[in-house]
Each structure stands twice: as C-alpha cells, then as structure tokens.
Amino acid sequence: MPTLRMGDWTLHTIETGFLWLDGGSMFGSVPKPLWNRTNPADERNRIRLAMRCLLLSGHGRHVLVDIGVGGKFDAKLRDIYRLEDEPRLADSLTAAGVAPEAVTDVVLTHLHFDHAGGATARRDGRLVPGLPNARWYVQRRNWENAHAPNPRERASYMPENYDALEEAGVLELWDGPVRPWPGVEMITAEGHTRGQQLLRVEGGGSAAYFVADLIPTAAHVRIPYVMGYDVAAIETMDEKRRLLSRAAAEKAWIVLEHDPETALARPVEEHGDFGWAERVPASAA
Ligand SMILES: [Zn+2]
Numbered sequence: 001m002p003t004l005r006m007g008d009w010t011l012h013t014i015e016t017g018f019l020w021l022d023g024g025s026m027f028g029s030v031p032k033p034l035w036n037r038t039n040p041a042d043e044r045n046r047i048r049l050a051m052r053c054l055l056l057s058g059h060g061r062h063v064l065v066d067i068g069v070g071g072k073f074d075a076k077l078r079d080i081y082r083l084e085d086e087p088r089l090a091d092s093l094t095a096a097g098v099a100p101e102a103v104t105d106v107v108l109t110h111l112h113f114d115h116a117g118g119a120t121a122r123r124d125g126r127l128v129p130g131l132p133n134a135r136w137y138v139q140r141r142n143w144e145n146a147h148a149p150n151p152r153e154r155a156s157y158m159p160e161n162y163d164a165l166e167e168a169g170v171l172e173l174w175d176g177p178v179r180p181w182p183g184v185e186m187i188t189a190e191g192h193t194r195g196q197q198l199l200r201v202e203g204g205g206s207a208a209y210f211v212a213d214l215i216p217t218a219a220h221v222r223i224p225y226v227m228g229y230d231v232a233a234i235e236t237m238d239e240k241r242r243l244l245s246r247a248a249a250e251k252a253w254i255v256l257e258h259d260p261e262t263a264l265a266r267p268v269e270e271h272g273d274f275g276w277a278e279r280v281p282a283s284a285a
Contacts (some may be wrong), residue, residue, distance in 0.1 A: 001095060002263045002280045004253060007183060007203020009058040010086045012096040013255060013263045015282060016053055016068030016089045019114055020046035020082035026216070028228040038219045041261075044285045046082060049217070049258040050282065051114055053089070053137060054210045055096055055103075056201060059182055063105040065199050065210045066257060070130060071258075072119030072160065078274070089118060098194050103131045107186070108138045109212035110196040111146040111157040115257075127164035130174060137163045140173035142195030153193060153231065187243070189214050190228065191236030196245070200252075205251040214240055216258035221274045 004011040023045055027035040039047040068089055073081070090100050101187040106117045119136060120127045129136070146157040165171040174197070178186050185200040192213040199210040213229075214236065215221060223240055226233045247254060248267045256262055261281055268277035 001093070002282070004206075004264070005204065006201055006208065008199055008204050009056050009080075009183060011208060011255075012055040012057070013282065014053040014055050014064065014089065014092040014096065015022050015087040016051045016118065017086060017129050018048055018050055018084040019069060020044075020143060021049055022075045023047040025228040027219075028226045028230070028233065030225055031048070035219060035225075039217065042082070044082075048260045049114075050256075050260050052255070052257050052259075052263060052282065053092075054195055054199070054255050055093065055098060055129065056181075056184070057096075057098065058203075060249055061104045062102050062109060063180065063181065063184075064093075064103050064131075064134070066109055066115045066212065067105045067106055067118035067130060070121065070161070072117065072122060074235055087234070097134055101129055101133055103134045106131060106136045107180075107197070107199060108136065108162075109210070109257075110142045110193050111162050112153075112193065112213070113161055114156075115212065117158070117161050119162055120160060127160055129165055129168050129243065134170065136171050137174055138171070139195035139197045140175050141188075142193065142197070143173055145194040150231070152229075155191075156229075161275075165220065189236075189239045189243075191234070191239050192230045192234045195216065207247070207250050208250060208255060209243065209247055210255045210257070210269065211243065214243065215254065215256065218256055218259045218262045218276060218279065221265075221267060221276060223273050245269070248274065 023041040054065040056063040149157045183203045187198045263282040264280040265276040266278040
C-alpha cells in the first residue's frame with residue numbers, strides 16, 4: 001500500500017472497499033461523454049468509487065481519517081450502492097501493522113454514510129463505536145447539519161452511523177480549524193456539505209492533504225468538476241482553488257478518498273486550472 005513519511009508521521013492509505021454512485025450526480029454539470037471516459041458507468045449509470053481512508057502513525061498515536069461505509073447496510077442498500085466489501089478496514093489496518101484496537105483517534109471529515117458508516121457497528125442488537133479504543137472527532141457544524149439535514153442530503157445522513165459515539169462518551173466536536181497534533185492542521189470546507197473538514201499533515205519538509213469530498217476522484221482536480229451532490233458549487237470551486245494552489249506550491253501529496261485507482265497524486269497548475277504532475281496507484285507496494 002502507498003506509504004509516505006513526513007517527519008515523525010508515517011502515512012498509510014487504508015482501503016475499505018468500494019461503492020458505486022450515480023455518475024451524473026458525481027460530476028454535476030460535466031457531460032457524460034467526458035466523465036465516462038475516465039470513470040466508466042455500469043448499466044445503472046453508476047461509477048466505481050473507493051472508500052480510502054488515511055492512517056497517521058506517530059507521536060504515540062494511530063490516527064485514522066474517515067472509516068468507510070461499515071457493515072450495517074441491508075440487502076436493498078447493498079444493491080443500490082453495489083457495495084464491494086473487500087478490502088476490509090481491519091485487514092487494511094493489519095497490513096499497515098496496526099491492530100484495530102490500537103487506533104487511538106478517528107477524524108471524520110463529515111458524517112455522510114460513505115465516510116462515517118463504519119463509525120458504529122451492531123453488537124448483540126446494540127450500536128457501539130466501530131473501533132473500541134478510539135476517540136472520535138467531527139466539526140460541530142457538521143454534527144448539527146447531520147441532525148437537521150436539508151431534503152437533498154437527508155439520504156446521506158443516517159443517525160445510526162454516529163449517535164452511538166455521543167452515547168458512548170467518545171465523541172468530541174471541534175469548532176472550526178484546529179491543530180490537534182504536531183504538524184496536523186484541520187481545514188474546514190463548506191461547499192460539499194456544511195462543516196466538512198480536511199486534513200493537512202506536514203513533517204520533514206513535505207506535506208500531504210486528505211481532501212475527502214472536495215476532490216473525490218482524480219478527475220475532480222479540474223475546478224469546474226463539482227459534484228451534483230454539493231450544497232454550494234461556487235464555494236466548492238473557491239475552496240478547491242485555494243487548497244490546490246497551496247498544495248501545488250508546496251509540491252504536496254493529495255490523498256484521493258474515492259478514486260478507484262489513484263491513491264495519491266501531486267497537483268500542478270495548468271493554464272489557470274489544475275492537473276496532476278504525478279500519481280501513485282492504490283496497488284503500489
Ligand atoms: Zn460526502
């Protein structure tokens with residue numbers, strides 16, 4: 001699996017399976033003949049998307065960023081989203097040398113089910129935190145948004161995925177940008193959903209960004225490639241330009257959560273827009 005070292009942090013990308021979402025919704029106003037070339041649709045017009053997380057190990061912690069869809073979907077939802085369970089979170093963590101019990105912290109970028117579903121699991125008919133020894137972090141603005149969702153986002157916010165964290169007393173709500181650990185900076189972004197948070201980590205002279213649904217796949221590096229799901233496309237375009245300008249100037253890595261093939265890529269400015277200077281596939285050793 002792709003691994004980066006940044007000072008005292010070691011980064012591993014952590015695969016947690018795939019789901020398929022409507023290609024039109026994923027690409028907003030971009031015509032299908034364009035996106036279908038890079039992200040081919042199946043017979044139900046869905047495209048394949050990874051649910052790739054990031055593990056930061058160092059400073060006495062194992063910090064996971066996002067946790068995939070988890071294992072609570074019934075047969076109907078599994079079919080709607082054409083869920084592929086493999087590789088599983090526990091196996092990917094183990095391959096990175098970290099037992100699930102050893103994860104100390106989980107940062108949730110936002111509470112949409114494909115990012116936070118694994119935050120809870122059903123045990124003996126009850127919902128419990130998906131990792132036994134972790135503390136969990138969400139932006140308060142996103143937590144409040146998830147509990148009073150607008151009609152367009154309602155299907156993405158499922159209380160069974162996160163209310164049990166609060167009940168177990170392991171949830172912490174953050175208010176805006178924070179710097180929780182050495183070299184780690186949380187950046188808020190409001191265009192995809194209210195209170196999304198992205199992570200920047202630096203060390204040893206290099207930096208990496210986990211950009212969640214700001215740039216879900218490699219194709220979304222283009223500024224006008226904005227998901228139809230986003231609540232505010234104009235805000236997404238501003239946030240993307242700001243983050244990509246900074247990352248390109250730093251020659252930083254971007255971790256792509258949803259791209260089915262590319263795990264890491266380095267952005268570069270191209271004719272007033274952005275592209276990739278270098279890509280690392282998910283299968284890289
Ligand atoms: Zn989302």
